[in-house]
Amino acid sequence: MPFESCKKWYVARSLPRQESRAEFQLLQQGFSVFLPRVMKTIRHARKLRTAPTPVFPSYMFVALDIGRDRWRSINGTIGVASLIMQGEAPVPVPVGVVESLLDLVDEDGLIRFDRDLCEGQSVRVLAGPFTHAVGVLERLDANGRVRVLLDIMNGKVSAYLDRSALEAA
Structure with missing residues (x-):
């Protein structure tokens, strides 16, 4: 995922259960999007199935340069409810939060929280x-x-x- 030094990560809230649709639409507009997912077992009608699900349901990260990017169009994107705002401007995610999540992504694009496991833990x-x-x-x-x-x-x-x-x- 290319990342320019002047860009920061921001949080976009999606409509309920429309994270994938919002991610697709934002990618089509040229935004860099990170939707962290993990494999999770879902129980429905007495059946178990394992599927990738968002770590933070209804939330995703978008990389933006507020001074250059057309960030207001994100609020009108299909599947997106809005950016997390403070007043008239989006609030950036503290430096290191998204980067630490990106370090946990495996080759399948899923977050792996098990990298630091040890016996007796x-x-x-x-x-x-x-x-x-x-x-x-x-x-x-x-x-x-x-x-x-x-x-x-x-x-x-x-x-x-x-x-x-x-x-x-």
């Missing part, structure tokens, strides 16, 4: 049948598999999971 499951369960990371495997001791129903259960399904708790 408390973790939370993000995807799969144990979504939202908390446990202790017991073992890391070179193949991306981990063994986690989960606290379920007042007991400890050992489970093998994919490393990307965990985040530090």
Whole structure:
């Protein structure tokens, strides 16, 4: 993602569940957009499926040079509710916030919060049948598999999971 030194990151709020549409429309207008996504397990009608979902539902980041870019057109873009404003001007995101999120993006364009996991650490499951369960990371495997001791129903259960399904708790 090309980034010029005079540009800053700003937050655009999308209409509910229209983040992808807003991202597409902004990209078509030539704006640099970052919509952080993670893989998440979605339960619907007793079925589980894993899909990329936004880290911050209804919010995305747009790189702008306020003095040069036509930033007011963002507020009229299909799928966008508005830029986050303070008075008459958009509010920039503090330096380092978006950059640290960009550092966590993998080759598939998804945020990976599991890069800094270590054995003995408390973790939370993000995807799969144990979504939202908390446990202790017991073992890391070179193949991306981990063994986690989960606290379920007042007991400890050992489970093998994919490393990307965990985040530090």
